[in-house]
Amino acid sequence: MMRWTEFAAKEARQTLAAWEARVGAIQLPIAVEDLADLLYLLAIDTTSDLPSTLAGRLYAEQRIIEVRRSDHSQRQRFTIAHEIGHYRLHVIAEGIQQKYDCTTESVRVLDSAEDQAYNLPLPEFTFQKGISNSKSSDLDLRRREIEANTFAAELLMPAHLVEAAVHRDGVDINHLANLFDVSRQAMRYRLEKLLFLPTPNAQMNFFTDL
Numbered sequence: 001m002m003r004w005t006e007f008a009a010k011e012a013r014q015t016l017a018a019w020e021a022r023v024g025a026i027q028l029p030i031a032v033e034d035l036a037d038l039l040y041l042l043a044i045d046t047t048s049d050l051p052s053t054l055a056g057r058l059y060a061e062q063r064i065i066e067v068r069r070s071d072h073s074q075r076q077r078f079t080i081a082h083e084i085g086h087y088r089l090h091v092i093a094e095g096i097q098q099k100y101d102c103t104t105e106s107v108r109v110l111d112s113a114e115d116q117a118y119n120l121p122l123p124e125f126t127f128q129k130g131i132s133n134s135k136s137s138d139l140d141l142r143r144r145e146i147e148a149n150t151f152a153a154e155l156l157m158p159a160h161l162v163e164a165a166v167h168r169d170g171v172d173i174n175h176l177a178n179l180f181d182v183s184r185q186a187m188r189y190r191l192e193k194l195l196f197l198p199t200p201n202a203q204m205n206f207f208t209d210l
Ligand SMILES: [Zn+2]
Pocket: 082, 086, 100, 101, 102, 103, 106, 107, 144, 145, 148
């Protein structure tokens, strides 16, 4: 059975494949604004009008992504990738045509403990495709945020390109963060996930899992 983060990662890889078919070889950093525009006809509005709790917002029907103007550019890039994730995973795949409000806490790279904790079996949602979202449970809402974050990390830091960069230049977080135009923390978590860096407390988790 497919799991939350596997599904999101697979959709991100397919998005990258579509992007590559469109632009030729992928250049770094991933041009998320162009990708949103050319693949999904999503316009980016960098605004100071967002409620203070939100990092970003997707208006699915109007095809607009709003991003907080005062956030630094790497944060904005992650938010845009997260909203593209909602569009691909939840608007297109699940058919939930709505406004997605994404709080500052929910838009972030997952650390490996969370990544594992939330790697739950994907619910059967195809039967409710197109039906109003009014009955979404808290778990559904949480799942969508987790999936959008997984999608964003896979989109901005594609595994094969991170691997190629590490093999060429070594595990240099500053360099890799600059190359992919992501925050150092985002790159650190990604390198842990791809096993180029040890996961903190990995040994402890190993023993408590036994
Ligand atoms: Zn979100």
